Amino acid sequence: LELIIExxxxxxxxxxxxxxxxxxxxxxxxxxxxxFKEVDSLDLSVITVIKATHKELKGKGKKLMMKNISDRLRxxxxxxxxxx
Amino acid sequence: xxxxxxxIFLVESKELLEKLESDIVRLEEGFDQELFNNVFRxxxxxxxxxxxxGYDLVYEYAHQLENLMDLVRSKTIxxxxxxxxxxxESLDWFKIAIFGEGEEVSYLKSIMETLLGRIxxxxxxxxxxxxxEPSAERQKEKAGAKDTVAKAVETAFKQSGIEEDYNYFxxxxxxxxNIYASGLDPLxxxxxxxxxxxxIYRKVDNSKLPPFSNLDxxxxxxxxxxxxxxxxxxKDIMDTFLFVQDDNxxxxxxxxxxxxxxxxxxxxxxxKIGEILVNRGIISEAELEEAIKKQDEGNKKLGDIVVEQGxxxxxxxxxALKEQEQLRRRKEVNTVRVDTGRLDNLMNLLGEIVIGQSxxxxxxxxxxxxxxxxxxxxxxxxxxxxxxFQEQIMSIRMIPIGxxxxxxxxxxxxxxxxxxxxxxxxxxxxxxxxxxxVIEKIGDPLKHMIxxxxxxxxxxxxxxEKDGKxxxxxxxxxxxxxxxxxxxxxxxxxxGINLQKIKEKAVDLGYLKPEEEVAENKLYSFLFxxxxxxxxxxxxxxxxxxxxxxxxxxxxxxxxxxxxESQEGAGTTVRIKLPLTLAIIExxxxxxxxxxxIIPLLSILESIQPNxxxxxxxxxxGEVVQVRxxxxxxxxxxxxxxxxxxxxxxxxxxxxxxxxxxxxxxLMVDELLGQQQIVIKSLDNEVTSSRAVSGAAVLGDGxxxxxxxxxxxxxxxxxxxxxKQAV
Numbered sequence: 001l002e003l004i005i006e007x008x009x010x011x012x013x014x015x016x017x018x019x020x021x022x023x024x025x026x027x028x029x030x031x032x033x034x035x036f037k038e039v040d041s042l043d044l045s046v047i048t049v050i051k052a053t054h055k056e057l058k059g060k061g062k063k064l065m066m067k068n069i070s071d072r073l074r075x076x077x078x079x080x081x082x083x084x
Numbered sequence: 085x086x087x088x089x090x091x092i093f094l095v096e097s098k099e100l101l102e103k104l105e106s107d108i109v110r111l112e113e114g115f116d117q118e119l120f121n122n123v124f125r126x127x128x129x130x131x132x133x134x135x136x137x138g139y140d141l142v143y144e145y146a147h148q149l150e151n152l153m154d155l156v157r158s159k160t161i162x163x164x165x166x167x168x169x170x171x172x173e174s175l176d177w178f179k180i181a182i183f184g185e186g187e188e189v190s191y192l193k194s195i196m197e198t199l200l201g202r203i204x205x206x207x208x209x210x211x212x213x214x215x216x217e218p219s220a221e222r223q224k225e226k227a228g229a230k231d232t233v234a235k236a237v238e239t240a241f242k243q244s245g246i247e248e249d250y251n252y253f254x255x256x257x258x259x260x261x262n263i264y265a266s267g268l269d270p271l272x273x274x275x276x277x278x279x280x281x282x283x284i285y286r287k288v289d290n291s292k293l294p295p296f297s298n299l300d301x302x303x304x305x306x307x308x309x310x311x312x313x314x315x316x317x318x319k320d321i322m323d324t325f326l327f328v329q330d331d332n333x334x335x336x337x338x339x340x341x342x343x344x345x346x347x348x349x350x351x352x353x354x355x356k357i358g359e360i361l362v363n364r365g366i367i368s369e370a371e372l373e374e375a376i377k378k379q380d381e382g383n384k385k386l387g388d389i390v391v392e393q394g395x396x397x398x399x400x401x402x403x404a405l406k407e408q409e410q411l412r413r414r415k416e417v418n419t420v421r422v423d424t425g426r427l428d429n430l431m432n433l434l435g436e437i438v439i440g441q442s443x444x445x446x447x448x449x450x451x452x453x454x455x456x457x458x459x460x461x462x463x464x465x466x467x468x469x470x471x472x473f474q475e476q477i478m479s480i481r482m483i484p485i486g487x488x489x490x491x492x493x494x495x496x497x498x499x500x501x502x503x504x505x506x507x508x509x510x511x512x513x514x515x516x517x518x519x520x521x522v523i524e525k526i527g528d529p530l531k532h533m534i535x536x537x538x539x540x541x542x543x544x545x546x547x548x549e550k551d552g553k554x555x556x557x558x559x560x561x562x563x564x565x566x567x568x569x570x571x572x573x574x575x576x577x578x579x580g581i582n583l584q585k586i587k588e589k590a591v592d593l594g595y596l597k598p599e600e601e602v603a604e605n606k607l608y609s610f611l612f613x614x615x616x617x618x619x620x621x622x623x624x625x626x627x628x629x630x631x632x633x634x635x636x637x638x639x640x641x642x643x644x645x646x647x648x649e650s651q652e653g654a655g656t657t658v659r660i661k662l663p664l665t666l667a668i669i670e671x672x673x674x675x676x677x678x679x680x681x682i683i684p685l686l687s688i689l690e691s692i693q694p695n696x697x698x699x700x701x702x703x704x705x706g707e708v709v710q711v712r713x714x715x716x717x718x719x720x721x722x723x724x725x726x727x728x729x730x731x732x733x734x735x736x737x738x739x740x741x742x743x744x745x746x747x748x749x750x751l752m753v754d755e756l757l758g759q760q761q762i763v764i765k766s767l768d769n770e771v772t773s774s775r776a777v778s779g780a781a782v783l784g785d786g787x788x789x790x791x792x793x794x795x796x797x798x799x800x801x802x803x804x805x806x807x808k809q810a811v
Contacts, residue, residue: 011269011302014302015301017301022297044264045264045301049299052293052296052299053296055290055293055296056295056296061394063397076275078286079271079274079283079286080271080288080306081286081290083365083403
């Protein structure tokens with residue numbers, strides 16, 4: 001399944017983003033791909049939700065994949081503990 | 085097993101055992117988990133490498149010793165004096181088993197069995213740690229707080245190496261979970277921080293991150309431990325956190341010194357795959373511990389277990405393995421073991437180049453003006469490169485004195501125990517570097533000095549208490565650089581030296597006349613004469629009057645000097661001054677007849693042309709020259725070396741006054757040729773058996789000049805006088 005992160009996703013609407021992912025996970029989808037084509041950077045609240053998703057999927061033997069990562073975002077993900 | 089593997093094992097285990105010895109003795113001074121982990125790691129490494137090198141008995145014993153250490157590490161039994169003794173005796177056994185000369189296996193086995201018996205007994209009866217265990221979380225927190233700096237810095241160094249111009253900051257940032265509500269984004273702060281330099285270590289603490297289903301996305305769960313390499317100041321870095329300092333845990337430590345001073349040690353260690361996985365945030369520390377436990381139960385590789393348990397997938401594992409390989413390669417590339425013999429050869433070859441240059445310079449003087457100018461210009465450039473080359477080789481030979489100092493911990497411990505004294509041993513200036521050859525030769529003199537301080541300096545505890553001193557004596561070993569020389573001091577806070585006793589002994593031995601007035605430093609210099617001891621009884625450690633003369637001879641052989649400072653009742657400092665290197669000296673070239681000799685500049689006081697009436701012959705002293713009222717023995721170099729000089733009498737020639745061990749001597753020469761840096765060439769035993777010569781140097785014109793051994797010359801003269809007095 002592929003999820004595109006919408007432009008302007010941030011602490012202001014992170015609950016919505018979390019809800020989206022919660023639904024995807026509860027539906028038992030296999031690997032998830034997050035597409036960052038619409039965002040150049042994110043804040044920590046959004047990245048934390050992605051981290052928790054990664055942990056959840058990993059625990060179930062599934063994978064979280066990412067695509068269209070900008071340079072700035074790549075740096076942010078690295079600083080947040082992702083090895084990409 | 086190939087000889088090469090065995091050689092590597094021998095070199096490595098020597099270093100390992102030295103570290104092991106020092107850390108075990110430090111453990112005795114106070115238990116420290118980190119220190120104990122070091123000891124455990126050294127034994128474990130020794131076990132591994134001994135297995136590869138075919139030292140099966142060492143492998144077997146190390147394995148058994150690990151069992152005991154594991155119980156201490158897991159706090160099943162407390163560390164005790166018995167365990168420290170077992171560790172030290174095991175260390176001694178390792179030394180014999182690895183470096184012994186043909187010890188019978190049955191002999192080694194019999195000691196090993198005795199030790200194993202004691203290990204078994206200790207495991208059975210070892211005091212069980214009855215103290216209530218702190219909660220696992222609290223324990224981890226505590227250990228974490230203590231270990232974080234070391235671990236983070238160590239890992240960062242291993243991964244990136246150090247660069248001297250940079251500052252290194254260890255930063256811990258743990259944010260309040262409601263920080264988003266104040267409109268702040270911690271990630272922006274961390275990004276800002278990374279813009280100040282390079283994050284060379286990153287650990288994101290996500291231990292507070294709940295499972296996805298319990299997540300409150302509006303709360304902050306993450307924390308950071310980072311090492312930043314930056315050209316910015318501490319204040320600049322602190323300013324980054326200006327708006328988040330309140331209500332959040334922010335710590336910034338400048339760890340630059342740590343990087344610089346401890347780099348060697350960090351670099352020598354192998355980076356573990358588990359460490360990489362944790363640092364990359366792929367697995368948690370708890371998962372790593374779990375995997376290690378499983379590894380101990382079977383024969384599987386840690387990586388396989390981590391994948392099997394689902395802590396990491398194969399891709400992540402592959403990345404971590406790749407990183408490990410890169411680090412290993414970097415380590416291999418950055419550190420090369422070189423036989424010091426090769427460095428010596430390199431230095432000798434460089435000496436030849438210097439000689440070649442001098443010859444060319446001489447030839448340049450003989451050429452016509454333009455050619456001479458061009459050649460001299462070219463030689464000037466070559467000079468600069470040669471000097472730089474020389475400095476580079478010298479710097480390769482320089483090593484820190486720390487490991488030599490550390491070896492004395494065990495010695496002080498055992499010697500103090502044997503003398504029934506309580507001594508606190510302090511080491512300072514471990515990072516001080518000096519030439520490897522000097523370090524190798526300074527060990528014995530230091531041992532004598534420490535032995536003396538323990539036996540004669542530091543008083544028994546009861547006596548100290550009675551005198552109002554702390555019960556435990558202090559003995560310190562300190563090294564430092566000053567004005568191009570290295571100083572090593574052995575200081576004790578013991579009873580000090582009784583000058584009156586020295587004077588009486590000196591009179592008894594005929595060094596002094598009873599009425600003779602002598603300076604304090606001259607009195608101390610008698611301590612370094614053979615057979616001179618003021619001790620009333622001969623102990624196990626010292627007091628036989630043998631020792632300090634050997635110290636002086638060894639130090640003089642290293643072209644060093646010794647001075648003593650002491651205050652009765654307060655303590656003594658014996659200070660050794662050493663040159664940074666043995667390969668080059670500043671020398672004064674002097675001529676007698678057609679021969680040229682070199683006098684080390686350090687020994688020269690002045691040169692004079694005496695008046696005829698100042699040259700006399702004195703009973704018991706032979707020929708002397710009177711300088712400002714003082715009679716100084718005279719040595720005519722032409723007579724010493726059986727050559728014909730230009731002049732027959734000292735008042736026609738020149739006299740160079742030199743000093744060694746407080747004793748002055750005048751050397752009669754025909755001419756002073758000037759001073760220059762001399763690359764020393766050693767001579768074979770036949771020539772150097774003469775106490776008057778310590779080496780030779782090849783001069784610019786290709787001729788060889790002998791380097792005078794002032795200490796030897798003075799020593800011979802003093803002995804001759806003593807014999808005359810005895811007759």
